[in-house]
Amino acid sequence: MDTFAYLARRTLQALIVVLLVTVVVFGLLHALPGGPARGILGPQASAQQIADFNHEQGLDRPLPVQYLRYLNTLLHGDLGTSYTLNESVSSLIGQRLPKTLVLSLLSALVGLLLAIPLGMWQAVRRNRPADYVITALSFVAYSTPVYFLGLVLVLVFTQWLPWFPSQAPQGDTLGQVFAQPNALVLPVVAGAATMVAVFSRYMRAATLENLSEDYVRTARAGGSRPTAILFRHVFRNSLTSVIAMLGYYVPVLFGGAIVVEQLFNFPGMGLLFWSAAQSSDYPVLLGCVLVISVATVIGTLLADVVQRLVDPRVKAGETA
Structure with missing residues (x-):
């Protein structure tokens, strides 16, 4: 029972960390010079082109709304599109x-x-x-x-x-x-x-x-x-x-x-x-x-689980 509670707590901690990672990545995307539109369209894009792009991609909406939309796309396996290779990022990473x-x-x-x-x-x-x-x-x-x-x-x-x-x-x-x-x-x-x-x-x-x-x-x-x-x-x-x-x-x-x-x-x-x-x-x-x-979070979670199985003396708080 203690092992199950430990695994449940570590899994919950891992999910929270993954959620924080998505927040950081979302913040990095919006911290690009000139915003995501400038980074994607390039330095030669006009103000009108940037405004049109932001409206089309929903980047003119409030940040919380954008984040929830971004999270929804991640849950569906959509990491965006590479604008140099013109291919989905999920497909590229999957290959x-x-x-x-x-x-x-x-x-x-x-x-x-x-x-x-x-x-x-x-x-x-x-x-x-x-x-x-x-x-x-x-x-x-x-x-x-x-x-x-x-x-x-x-x-x-x-x-x-x-x-x-x-x-x-x-x-x-x-x-x-x-x-x-x-x-x-x-x-x-x-x-x-x-x-x-x-x-x-x-x-x-x-x-x-x-x-x-x-x-x-x-x-x-x-x-x-x-x-x-x-x-x-x-x-x-x-x-x-x-x-x-x-x-x-x-x-x-x-x-x-x-x-x-x-x-x-x-x-x-x-x-x-x-x-x-x-x-x-x-x-x-x-x-x-x-x-x-995400791989790092999963790796640390698996390491903690294996460590717990190898040495049952390890308490939940010792590997957190």
Whole structure:
């Protein structure tokens, strides 16, 4: 019953945050220089053209009425129309978002599969030369800009060692993307590098904290093997902090995807956002911002739910 009440409260909080996100995006749309009409019609539009556009789109109505209308269109899946591509923003995002999700999920999966055992290994060998070396490499990876790392990967693995293509998979469908797995390697590595650096540090700290707990000393005194203690008890308890941070890492993944997709010419939402920014295509920009914000809210909600399931000791107020 407590778990159900917790889930209901977190879901309600997520819905409130999503509603606030729509308010912010609506405000950004109306904060454009000259308003939405000027942004869409361009700087050469006359005052009469702007007035006609505002009347046609209902932008001359009171702001509360406009917001309710905007909210209604969102509920119907309408994010507006791109005035440079002359296509609905929902359609554009629908075509690009699955590819970005694939790239982000693969990067996250590779990052976690490397970071979690690496962090535990460092904790077990705390203050040894290997720990110092990996810590130094983690700080270097964390401080290296994604675009610079991507350029290094391209230079090394497409020029000096021609193992992989310099471009990510090109195609309109996920089937076409997966048909070129070797072309996914460099974008995934570029997206996963920072995640390995960050989450290995979290896992190391969490493992060290759990290794100093009383239950570990009790298990050792009872004759349990160190590997059994590490994997049966410490591993699971250490995962809770990593899971909690994973939800908050969603916007970082999407932010990195913008750079990675532009660098490797991957036809995902990040490249769409980059192109829209260059052409001042505000409906596409705000549509992408809205989707990324909602994805962040959903990611944090799922992380809290999984954390609650993994560790029932987590109280509702501790992860809010």
